[in-house]
Amino acid sequence: MPVNLVAPDPSSLYPVAGLELGTARAGIRKPGRRDLLLGRLAPGATVAGVFTRNRFCAAPVRVCREHLAAGRGVRAWVVNTGNANAGTGENGLAAARATCASVAALLGVEVAQVLPFSTGVILEPLPLERLVAGLPAARDDLHAARWAEAAEAIMTTDTLPKAASRRVSVGGREVTVTGIAKGAGMIRPNMATMLAFVATDAAVPQPVLERWVREAADASFNRITIDGDTSTNDSFVLAATGASDVAVASEASPGAAALKAAVIEVSRELAQAIVRDGEGATKFITIAVEGAGTPAEAAAVAYAVAHSPLVKTAFFASDPNLGRILAAIGYAGIDDLDPSRIDLWLGDVHVATLGGRHPAYQEADGQRVMRQAEIGVRIALGRGAAGTTVWTCDLSHDYVSINADYRS
Amino acid sequence: MPVNLVAPDPSSLYPVAGLELGTARAGIRKPGRRDLLLGRLAPGATVAGVFTRNRFCAAPVRVCREHLAAGRGVRAWVVNTGNANAGTGENGLAAARATCASVAALLGVEVAQVLPFSTGVILEPLPLERLVAGLPAARDDLHAARWAEAAEAIMTTDTLPKAASRRVSVGGREVTVTGIAKGAGMIRPNMATMLAFVATDAAVPQPVLERWVREAADASFNRITIDGDTSTNDSFVLAATGASDVAVASEASPGAAALKAAVIEVSRELAQAIVRDGEGATKFITIAVEGAGTPAEAAAVAYAVAHSPLVKTAFFASDPNLGRILAAIGYAGIDDLDPSRIDLWLGDVHVATLGGRHPAYQEADGQRVMRQAEIGVRIALGRGAAGTTVWTCDLSHDYVSINADYRS
Numbered sequence: 001m002p003v004n005l006v007a008p009d010p011s012s013l014y015p016v017a018g019l020e021l022g023t024a025r026a027g028i029r030k031p032g033r034r035d036l037l038l039g040r041l042a043p044g045a046t047v048a049g050v051f052t053r054n055r056f057c058a059a060p061v062r063v064c065r066e067h068l069a070a071g072r073g074v075r076a077w078v079v080n081t082g083n084a085n086a087g088t089g090e091n092g093l094a095a096a097r098a099t100c101a102s103v104a105a106l107l108g109v110e111v112a113q114v115l116p117f118s119t120g121v122i123l124e125p126l127p128l129e130r131l132v133a134g135l136p137a138a139r140d141d142l143h144a145a146r147w148a149e150a151a152e153a154i155m156t157t158d159t160l161p162k163a164a165s166r167r168v169s170v171g172g173r174e175v176t177v178t179g180i181a182k183g184a185g186m187i188r189p190n191m192a193t194m195l196a197f198v199a200t201d202a203a204v205p206q207p208v209l210e211r212w213v214r215e216a217a218d219a220s221f222n223r224i225t226i227d228g229d230t231s232t233n234d235s236f237v238l239a240a241t242g243a244s245d246v247a248v249a250s251e252a253s254p255g256a257a258a259l260k261a262a263v264i265e266v267s268r269e270l271a272q273a274i275v276r277d278g279e280g281a282t283k284f285i286t287i288a289v290e291g292a293g294t295p296a297e298a299a300a301v302a303y304a305v306a307h308s309p310l311v312k313t314a315f316f317a318s319d320p321n322l323g324r325i326l327a328a329i330g331y332a333g334i335d336d337l338d339p340s341r342i343d344l345w346l347g348d349v350h351v352a353t354l355g356g357r358h359p360a361y362q363e364a365d366g367q368r369v370m371r372q373a374e375i376g377v378r379i380a381l382g383r384g385a386a387g388t389t390v391w392t393c394d395l396s397h398d399y400v401s402i403n404a405d406y407r408s
Numbered sequence: 409m410p411v412n413l414v415a416p417d418p419s420s421l422y423p424v425a426g427l428e429l430g431t432a433r434a435g436i437r438k439p440g441r442r443d444l445l446l447g448r449l450a451p452g453a454t455v456a457g458v459f460t461r462n463r464f465c466a467a468p469v470r471v472c473r474e475h476l477a478a479g480r481g482v483r484a485w486v487v488n489t490g491n492a493n494a495g496t497g498e499n500g501l502a503a504a505r506a507t508c509a510s511v512a513a514l515l516g517v518e519v520a521q522v523l524p525f526s527t528g529v530i531l532e533p534l535p536l537e538r539l540v541a542g543l544p545a546a547r548d549d550l551h552a553a554r555w556a557e558a559a560e561a562i563m564t565t566d567t568l569p570k571a572a573s574r575r576v577s578v579g580g581r582e583v584t585v586t587g588i589a590k591g592a593g594m595i596r597p598n599m600a601t602m603l604a605f606v607a608t609d610a611a612v613p614q615p616v617l618e619r620w621v622r623e624a625a626d627a628s629f630n631r632i633t634i635d636g637d638t639s640t641n642d643s644f645v646l647a648a649t650g651a652s653d654v655a656v657a658s659e660a661s662p663g664a665a666a667l668k669a670a671v672i673e674v675s676r677e678l679a680q681a682i683v684r685d686g687e688g689a690t691k692f693i694t695i696a697v698e699g700a701g702t703p704a705e706a707a708a709v710a711y712a713v714a715h716s717p718l719v720k721t722a723f724f725a726s727d728p729n730l731g732r733i734l735a736a737i738g739y740a741g742i743d744d745l746d747p748s749r750i751d752l753w754l755g756d757v758h759v760a761t762l763g764g765r766h767p768a769y770q771e772a773d774g775q776r777v778m779r780q781a782e783i784g785v786r787i788a789l790g791r792g793a794a795g796t797t798v799w800t801c802d803l804s805h806d807y808v809s810i811n812a813d814y815r816s
Contacts, residue, residue, distance in 0.1 A: 053739070054735060054738040054739045055737075055738040055739070055742060055743070055745035055747060056734045056735055056737060056738025056739075056745075056747045056750075056763075057738065084731070086731060086734075086735070087730075087731045087734045087735075087747075087760065087763070087764055087765065088763075088764045088765070089748070089762050089763040089764025089765070090762075090763075090764070091764065092764060121729070121731060122729075122730075122731020122732065122734060122735060123729075123730055123731035123734065123760065123764075123765055124731075124765075125765075232731075232734075232735045232738060309717070309803075309807070309811070310811055313807075313808050313811035313812045314811065314812070316808065316812050317811075317812030319812065321529070321530075321531075322531055323492070323494060323495045323529060323530020323531030323532075323640075324530065326464045326494075326495045326530060326531065326640075327462060327464055327494070327495075327530060327640050329463075329464060330462040330463040330464025330465065330640060331461070331462045331463070331464075334463060335463070337463040337464075339463060339464045339495075340497070342464075352495065352531065354497050354498075355464075355495070355496075355497040355498075356495055356496050356497025356498070356499065356500065356531075357495065357496070357497070357531055357532075357533075395717075395808060396808060397805055397808050397809070399717070399721075399808075400721050400724065400803060400804060400805050400807075400808060401805070403717070403718055403721035403722065403725075404721045404722070404724050404725030404727065
């Protein structure tokens with residue numbers, strides 16, 4: 001049951017001029033499921049991406065990096081679900097390249113202008129023939145108003161499609177930012193989440209877009225975790241088609257800040273939607289760390305708490321077993337941490353101070369907060385001025401069921 | 409359901425001359441439960457310990473470190489379950505000191521000769537009065553043949569008591585090594601496990617004992633993980649009473665190697681028993697990493713695999729979803745890892761090679777191994793000569809149930 005998340009209303013997803021999307025049912029893993037997404041970009045679009053830091057990265061991630069580095073521009077992307085094409089060795093790499101070649105031939109673009117993405121089971125050969133056979137139907141479906149279907153086509157164990165859209169004024173003219181993402185499990189992005197695509201119809205120069213995709217990832221997908229497992233396929237791509245005739249020449253241009261803010265807002269909404277629909281999630285938890293000596297220290301503490309199975313099961317049970325949070329802070333790796341300087345709040349309730357329970361803390365107050373579907377944890381370390389915020393979910397019976405049954 | 413573990417037969421636990429144990433029902437957390445353990449050591453015993461590296465360490469851990477550093481010798485230890493006396497600030501420290509003072513008065517020893525240990529819920533005040541009121545009954549129960557009751561008295565969510573015993577010949581004379589441990593959850597020891605006590609009736613000089621307790625911890629408790637949560641209370645204590653009149657003067661003495669091996673064997677049996685009885689465990693998993701560049705690299709890979717919730721749920725489901733193991737290897741933090749040099753075996757089945765699926769691998773072979781209760785994972789990194797072995801268990805519905813209900 002996703003936490004305060006509903007399927008996006010298709011009419012709320014503004015088309016992005018210069019980008020057409022088309023989907024098909026290719027039967028990659030299971031028949032009858034929308035599992036193939038094709039995207040076609042207008043000539044002259046700029047595209048930047050960030051990818052998983054998992055060393056066992058998938059074949060399509062390697063090909064994406066190569067094609068972006070080639071600098072021939074991007075004219076198309078192709079996404080399949082049902083198979084990650086990861087842990088597939090040289091055959092997998094050849095299959096990803098063959099996918100790009102098929103798309104290039106179909107759309108009349110160069111092979112190096114196609115970006116491939118896969119998500120699904122690892123260590124299984126990609127069913128290339130079925131994927132290629134599905135491409136013409138996806139091409140025939142290409143249309144600017146296909147964001148809702150696209151969000152559905154990239155789902156795996158997601159229970160709901162994830163999409164977000166904004167309109168923002170740039171130099172007095174309106175431009176659009178729309179994006180989709182998929183998540184659910186193997187989520188502890190270290191660069192970007194499993195798959196996310198955000199596009200705007202403004203024109204944005206390549207170097208600016210490359211900075212923005214990193215900033216947006218750091219403010220969104222790089223701040224979420226479900227199970228601490230960094231995927232082999234994480235990819236986050238930002239495209240600027242320029243089809244609106246509104247151009248942002250540099251970060252100092254009028255409206256550039258507003259456009260960047262809209263990109264970050266859309267990315268963050270998608271990232272939080274991934275957590276809300278995390279495998280088995282029943283709670284949406286915001287962990288804010290302040291008073292850290294460095295940003296890395298803040299992140300270490302936030303992720304230690306966010307990854308602790310004991311903390312996550314306590315949230316699932318609505319049990320204010322807050323000593324588990326203190327224990328996780330204690331093993332986060334800060335060697336000279338002074339427990340007596342730590343303060344801990346659960347929602348608005350001051351739980352711990354001076355290395356122990358706050359004198360005014362009542363279990364009933366902790367219980368009241370723990371019963372909510374959206375819970376804030378605030379940790380003050382008393383060491384410095386750095387901080388961070390991480391979003392995560394609880395660990396429930398359904399997480400175990402989903403992952404014990406995923407392939408069956 | 410513990411994995412291939414039964415309650416120890418009391419007759420298999422050899423008494424250690426020079427150490428008496430006594431238990432009592434003090435009602436620390438729940439009435440009627442054996443929850444207090446007292447140990448009395450003969451004068452002249454040497455004792456060494458290793459303790460949690462969690463910075464939020466419990467009050468008794470701080471007092472243990474102080475008392476060992478004072479060098480007055482150890483004459484007694486006292487253990488309570490039901491309350492960890494962690495996250496309890498200055499009051500908790502005072503309660504741990506008061507516990508030692510009561511034991512010292514009761515047994516006629518110095519306060520600094522008493523080591524206190526606690527395990528249970530964090531962030532709750534220690535019920536000192538009930539603990540102290542239970543001490544006389546524990547003292548009246550003191551006897552050398554109480555290892556089975558002692559193993560029971562230190563349990564929390566453990567479903568079975570854990571004890572191991574060996575007799576070994578040192579210089580032609582027999583000496584005994586017996587130990588007990590408790591585990592179950594919040595288990596990723598970073599020094600020693602939650603609580604373990606091993607004793608021998610041989611005489612071992614303090615500096616030798618201090619090296620041995622570290623070596624034994626590194627070969628046993630520091631190689632297990634259940635949920636990756638390093639506890640606030642981890643303590644592992646090794647005592648040598650000398651009551652057998654067999655003395656090991658140095659590590660070069662006759663029989664020293666045999667005695668050290670027996671200490672390590674007992675420690676390892678206890679550590680593995682903790683994993684076998686891990687919260688919700690249905691599988692006992694041995695993860696062996698070889699071909700690493702450094703021991704730290706080997707440990708990083710072994711623990712990434714051992715902690716991955718996706719790997720652990722796949723083991724629970726007997727699902728050979730082995731791509732999840734490759735993904736965990738990939739995010740273990742080795743920046744220059746070359747996936748094409750990795751080999752992976754599940755039991756005797758060669759699963760992956762050259763960065764992909766082994767050509768001869770059949771799903772049915774993986775399935776056959778996954779159905780077993782004891783599973784070996786072997787990972788060859790192809791980078792060097794270092795390696796390590798880590799023991800862990802799967803992640804089941806019962807883990808979630810136990811930790812969602814622990815305090816209720």
